[in-house]
Amino acid sequence: xxxxxxxxxxxxxxxxxxxxxxxxxxxxxxxxxxxxxxxxxxxxxxxxxxxxxxxxxxxxxxxxxxxxxxxxxxxxxxxxxxxxxxxxxxxxxxxxxxxxxxxxxxxxxxxxxxxxxxxxxxxxxxxxxxxxxxxxxxxxxxxxxxxxxxxxxxxxxxxxxxxxxxxxxxxxxxxxxxxxxxxxxxxxxxxxxxxxxxxxxxxxxxxxxxxxxxxxxxxxxxx
Numbered sequence: 001x002x003x004x005x006x007x008x009x010x011x012x013x014x015x016x017x018x019x020x021x022x023x024x025x026x027x028x029x030x031x032x033x034x035x036x037x038x039x040x041x042x043x044x045x046x047x048x049x050x051x052x053x054x055x056x057x058x059x060x061x062x063x064x065x066x067x068x069x070x071x072x073x074x075x076x077x078x079x080x081x082x083x084x085x086x087x088x089x090x091x092x093x094x095x096x097x098x099x100x101x102x103x104x105x106x107x108x109x110x111x112x113x114x115x116x117x118x119x120x121x122x123x124x125x126x127x128x129x130x131x132x133x134x135x136x137x138x139x140x141x142x143x144x145x146x147x148x149x150x151x152x153x154x155x156x157x158x159x160x161x162x163x164x165x166x167x168x169x170x171x172x173x174x175x176x177x178x179x180x181x182x183x184x185x186x187x188x189x190x191x192x193x194x195x196x197x198x199x200x201x202x203x204x205x206x207x208x209x210x211x212x213x214x215x216x217x218x219x220x221x222x223x
Contacts, residue, residue, distance in 0.1 A: 011218065018222055019184050021100060022182075040177070042178065045076070066103070069138055069148075072138070090122070101127075104130075104131070106135075151169055204219050
């Protein structure tokens with residue numbers, strides 16, 4: 001059912017992609033806070049105006065740091081994407097002569113998709129422009145002050161335990177912030193009443209992409 005009316009089908013192919021799960025990652029944030037941070041720190045992992053908003057912020061920035069926050073956990077669209085973006089933005093700062101760094105607040109301790117190649121590239125091309133922090137947890141963002149607050153842990157074990165006694169609280173100013181929250185499946189899959197796995201993505205036959213619960217429905221892409 002669409003705004004243009006009902007459409008019958010013999011075969012339905014769904015490719016609705018992802019949605020952002022700010023609520024799961026930041027349970028203490030209300031809807032107004034989420035909206036404010038999402039607009040001020042565009043994730044730009046979904047097609048549309050977010051990419052333009054992030055680019056506009058970079059085009060208009062003065063000297064300062066660009067903070068990039070990859071999704072903290074779970075499956076997310078295109079595993080190398082946040083790290084590709086770090087290199088693209090570092091190259092932009094270098095080319096434009098902007099004084100600042102790309103600060104990456106990650107949770108993976110350097111173990112991410114194509115990590116060895118990215119780290120080699122960062123070292124060879126952007127050694128003075130990079131600050132990778134692999135054991136962090138973002139707890140707040142203030143879009144008015146342009147400040148991000150996060151906990152920095154000494155190692156992966158301490159981060160996974162979540163023991164804040166061993167973590168350092170850091171408040172950091174930024175020129176541009178690109179916060180990519182945890183991903184979830186597009187709500188279209190739930191609307192279609194398809195069988196899903198425990199994290200909400202469509203359960204399917206991996207060879208044919210056919211839904212595990214409806215032989216007339218196929219699900220492709222990030223859903």
